[in-house]
Amino acid sequence: MKILIVEDELSLQKxxxxxxSGLGNTCSAAGSYAQALERLDLYHYDCILLDLGLGDGEGLQLLSYLKRTKRAEGVIIISARNSLDDKLIGLGLGADDYLTKPFHLSELNARILAIVRRKSAQGEHKIAFREISIDLDAKEVKVSGELVHMTxxxxxxxxxxxxxxxxxxxxxxxxxHIWGDDADMADSFDFIYTHIRNIRKKLMDAGSGDYFQTVxxxxxxFISE
Known part of the structure; x- marks a missing residue:
């Protein structure tokens, strides 16, 4: 998953x-309102972790921006404020969850997974398309029940x-999506062809149809019919 961490407390951000990142996510960080806006103007994310108290702005303003621009990212507010008013305002502006500091990182991860699952897979733990099934918790891909090993x-x-x-x-x-904000450092995007080719080969070797189309x-x- 691609995650943006908007947090001005650098030790917590780190x-x-x-x-x-240790769990395999692609993470970017912003320590201020201005940095967060800059990253959001350039990139899209699966989930945004948003502190309300930023040195140069208010996290709720960022929520208003996300709502106004109709962004699809999941948003978890992470804040030391345990005010019911702040929670209601944040959730009313489109946040998906509210986590009060201090919190366990394992709980934060569980909430991120729940939000991304709800948005991308309608709350299901598995995604299925014809003979292909993906287990989001186990991070496994199967074709007609046969496990397909993927990076x-x-x-x-x-x-x-x-x-x-x-x-x-x-x-x-x-x-x-898979390389994060460092994508700008790539000389070209041709290497994505290698990833697609490998996925297609692994799926088809396991008996899947060929559903990737080159435009x-x-x-x-990825065909829908």
Whole structure:
């Protein structure tokens, strides 16, 4: 998953980043309102962790921006404020959850998983398409019940395409999803072809149909029918 951590307490920001990155997520951090806006103007995320008290702005303002621009990211407010009013305002502005500091990082991770699952898989623990099934908890891919071994990036990329069946995904969007904000450092996005080719081969070797379509000059589409 691709996660943006908006937190101006640098020690907590670092702890969250290291913990979630250690679980295989792609994390970016912003220590201020301005930095958060800059990253949101450039990238999309699966989930945003948002502190309300930022040095140069108010986290609720960022929530208003996300709502106004109709962003689809899940949002968890992480705040030392345990005020019912703040919770109601935050949830009313579109936040998906509210976690009061201090908290256990394992609980934060569980809440992130629940939100992303709800948004991408309608709350289910598994996603199925024809003979392909993905277990979100075990991070396993199966074809007609047979386990298909994939790297983390291959798993994330397949899940991304399945969650966006029928949509054309550009190379840059695919790279950004699995590589995070460092995607800008790539000389080209051609290496995404290798990942797609490997996924297709592994699925088809296990007996799956070929559902990836190349949209020349643009990117790829995972068929929806």
């Amino acid at each position: 702890s969250i980043n290291e913990y979630l 983390k990036k291959e798993f994330d990329l397949l899940l991304y395409f399945l969650a966006n069946k029928g949509k054309v995904i550009s190379k840059s969007a695919a790279v950004e 020349y000059g643009v990117g790829y589409r």
